[in-house]
Amino acid sequence: MYERKIIPNLNCGLDLIGEVLYGKWKIRLLWFINQGYKRPSELQRKIPDASRRVLNIQLKELEEHELVERKIYPVIPPKVEYSLTEFGHTLIPVIATLGQWADEHEEHLREVIIKQLVSFDSANISN
Numbered sequence: 001m002y003e004r005k006i007i008p009n010l011n012c013g014l015d016l017i018g019e020v021l022y023g024k025w026k027i028r029l030l031w032f033i034n035q036g037y038k039r040p041s042e043l044q045r046k047i048p049d050a051s052r053r054v055l056n057i058q059l060k061e062l063e064e065h066e067l068v069e070r071k072i073y074p075v076i077p078p079k080v081e082y083s084l085t086e087f088g089h090t091l092i093p094v095i096a097t098l099g100q101w102a103d104e105h106e107e108h109l110r111e112v113i114i115k116q117l118v119s120f121d122s123a124n125i126s127n
Contacts, residue, residue: 020065020067023058023061024050024054024058025047025050025054025055025058026058026061026062027095027098028046028047029043029047029055029058029059029062029068030062030067030068030084030088030091030092030095031092031095031099032046032047033068033082033083033084033088034084034088034089034092038081038082038083039079039080039081039082040052040055040056040059040080040082043055043059043082059082062088063082066085066087066088067084067085067087067088067091068082068083068084068085068088069082069083069084069085070082071083
């Protein structure tokens with residue numbers, strides 16, 4: 001397991017939110033859990049580019065930050081479901097606002113990301 005070598009700076013809200021939401025799939029996980037996708041296999045189908053291991057790690061971190069809770073049903077094979085905590089529900093309007101902002105600036109964002117990818121590819125080819 002990864003052991004943190006540097007203590008995070010937690011002096012402002014942006015540092016705190018970065019600490020809690022840092023991770024490629026965390027925002028999507030919160031969003032999909034809110035939409036009703038509760039089982040790990042359902043979440044995996046919604047985010048096929050993520051490995052099961054990475055999703056499990058990020059779900060565990062969200063659980064440790066008290067944004068989601070995990071319920072294990074006593075059946076064989078074990079059944080696990082995730083749900084948002086009351087605290088986790090408070091993030092959904094923030095995520096929705098970020099998504100709306102991205103939708104409104106979709107064309108510009110796509111252009112700058114593609115430009116960055118092209119220049120990155122060009123730099124790697126010339127090396």
